[in-house]
Amino acid sequence: MSEVSLENITKRFDSTVAVDDVSIDIADGEVMGIVGPSGCGKTTALRLVAGFETATEGTIRYAGEDVTHVPPENRNVGLVFQSYALFNNMSVLKNVTFGPKMHGVGKEERKKRAYELLELLDIEELADRSPQTLSGGQQQRVGLARALAIEPHILLLDEPMTGLDAKLKQTLRQELGELLDDLGVTTLYVTHDQEQAMSMCDRIAVMNDGHLEQIGTPPEIYEEPANEFVAGFIGTANLLKATIRGDQVSLGFADIAAHKRTGADGEVTVLIRPDDIIVGDGPIDVEVTNLFYQGEHIQAMGSLPDGQKMKISLDRSLTDVSTGDTLSVDFDPDTVHVIESTR
């Protein structure tokens, strides 16, 4: 039985449908990510799970129990916001003991629990400080300790790293990922940053315009996107218009093979990831129109014979490539993903 399930959830605000018939099952101890662009309904979905919004249709269950109409204070969810929303009128310690106190935990027990969490998050020396004197990273840890202190059914993280700088974000992403793995706490992680979701979540639900587009593990979502939206939103994608017959894909100017497909013949979209493109001796010529040095690799923007654009990830060693050059490229049939239909 899933720890938390959203069953055919629809949420309407007047005539706007924020969440449209979404079903997600989150297993015990699983870290589930919801990703999507701004306004896709991911935060509404989180607020529905927390109890701050009530579903117009559908059911939300915690361990099988219907909690659709249970108020948030009785749901036992740990919530960490983008702004952390720490209580500045209380010390760090009091922030962390606030939840257990509301749940009737005795003074000594809640203090012990708070210190354990502060120690786990390596911020025990901040116990007596005011939250407003802490850095963004420290505040995030306090927010996390406060949410975990109530031993929640589910931990809800709403864009908790958005305000942080890139380097800190990278460090915290790793730390948070390890922490969630260690604690085994069921987590719903909402973010617009697909890279964060890919590295931290066991599974990812991709939402767009209130709909659930696809749900799967990070490799499934990346390598076998269900549609053009998912292909384009997750990672960098080359989406090419093509016609397919059997496993032969005709791009118009060249034919390539695609092994992994199940659909009917006809018009399709072909997904080829930039880092899957083999540069060297190949049947397709790409004229380089721009080059972007990105440290770990070079991103080349190119033009195919029919004018379609193509992004290619080049090895840093290919320093002799310059704008205007023509690259001969090839594709491994296993990495050519055919998207059968678009919504």
Place this chain on the structure above:
Amino acid sequence: MVGRFSEGSLSARYGRSFVKLVLALTLVFLAFPVVMTFLSSFASDWSAVFPTGFVTFDHWGDVIYGTDIGADVAVGSSLAYSTGLALGGVVINLIVGVPIASAIARYDFWGRDWVNVFAILPLAPGIILGIAFLRTYPDLSTSGIALIIGYSLLKAPYMVMAVQSSFQSMDLQQLEESARSLGASWPRTFLTVIVPNAKTGIIAGSIISWTLAAAEFNFSYIVYSRGTPPLAIFLYNNITNASFLNAAAAVSIFFLLIALVTISLQIIGNRGSFRRI
């Protein structure tokens, strides 16, 4: 080039000095009557340009002990009465104004703009509100309750605006939702998280509405009918007769009281603040 820079620098230096001088003169001009009133409360006579016959504590004694002031009641009684009435007004404003300010800042409800307008509407002159009050509640005018309610109404906008400004500077929704997700009921969230976080605005609003209410004249003049007069009425009634220096002592005590209340509230406001590094 060097010339241009030094010219600019000299100009900036003289400009700043000039501004400082104008500010200092304005401050002295504004503060002078207050200082003179305070000083005259220790003088035995102020019939010439400046008070004379320093230093006497008779007027302070008269005010504090209520002796021989040439008025129907002791100034001290008026002062205490006004202080109490203003405090009553502040308490009502805290009970009513803080939740209204919170609701306006937090929720997007039907008629929110109108509630906002009505919360600020009593900024109408006290004299108008006083007449309206008498017409609407004629039976209340003989009691202090009328003055308390009137002060609260008149000064509510200062409380609402100060507190609203505090609420608007924080993320009220996320604070409230964090507390509720941790198991706090809505009333508990409001009292233990939301209100303490708006402490600065609440204290500022209390100080402003209390001081303005304690010295309110127009509304008091219209509504007050008998019994101990509020301080402003007492001062008006006795300002031109011999008890002026007693009135000066009463006003001085009022100044000190305001200073004391303000400092106390600020100390309360700072209590619970944490070490900042």
